[in-house]
Amino acid sequence: MFSMKSMTEPPTRQESRTQFNEDWAATVIGLVLLVLVIVGVIPPGLIP
């Protein structure tokens, strides 16, 4: 009736590594932006 094959294949090593890096990248960039906001480098009104 329909195939679920491609949805059950395990992720490739390349994808796992990309996801791993994206997690840390998101954490570092998110926290750096927050700190920049708190110390006033990104002041109110700068973000459009």
Place this chain on the structure above:
Amino acid sequence: MTETQSPAPARSAGLHIVLGVVVVLALGAATRFLEKNVPVWFEGDVAKAIEYPVYAIVLGLIGNAILTATGWRERLEGGFRTEFFIKTGLVLLGASINLKVIVTAAGPAIIQGILLITSVFLFTWWLAGRLGLDDKLRALLSAAVSICGVSAAIAAAGAVQARKEQLAYTASLVIAFALPSIFLVPWLASVFGLTDEVAGAWIGGNIDTTAAVTAAGALVGEDALAVASIVKVTQNALIGIVVIALTAWFAFRVERTPGAKAPGIGEFWTRFPKFVLGFVAASVIATWYLGTVPAAEGKEVIAVANDLRVWFLILAFVSIGLEFKVSSLREAGWRPVVVFGSAAVLNLVLALGLALLLFSGFTV
């Protein structure tokens, strides 16, 4: 990139990723422009109620159609970093969560969140199992419908190592169900004659995406928006716990082959979505910061972090529109739609019952 690739194609691929990001940023800027100006151009509640996810997804889908027709979509898709944008947005969301405020001012929100997430998650997991869905898709659908939509699905996808197609499919379902809820739930709340606080708790407990909760809460009123936000934020904070449970379940039960050594703490760590740590850290930093400055100053500064969060979520929604493939919906068939629809109805009824029970005497 692999080491065997020649420099020319690698350079070309890099250029395509940069071009893809430029497309996402341009559509994100257009989204922000529409979000600010449409309510000015058109008077009325509907124009005001249309929030950035709607513009972002529609513009993303239009961009998707144009790029597909011109043969550019597949070349640029390396720049459509939905997961990175949402994860960064979630880390920044941590800055608007003061755990102390939630615990002291919104005890009922925590009880509602725990009861609702547990029952809806287990029901969805059970129904998806009965209909024979793949375990990873079960986890994604259950997390998405019971916690907070796309972001919970992304957190769950990291925990169970789901495929990108499964995530894209779940995100499509979340959006397909969340958009009508923005208008349906406030309308039902008015038909049932609910107080603003109960309506807010219902909206926050039932609607999946944080953006849609904000839009629906604002339609009902300021008090409803406040309660809806507290309930939603509580659910967001519970993502980490659900993710840890899913990580353990998949590492120790679902994917453990007979005779294989039990996965150790290292496996658990590999599967744990690290951005959850950023989310918690941002909450700790913001809570500490708000305790050291006057309230008005703190509010103004955290509002800047919220603006940045909205930008990242806009880029994520644009990317979802750009990445959307009808083939992934067609391939999965009708069963996940039945699972998601049934769980959404259960969520709607349970959230209403719990909101009435826990928030009837509550005032903001």
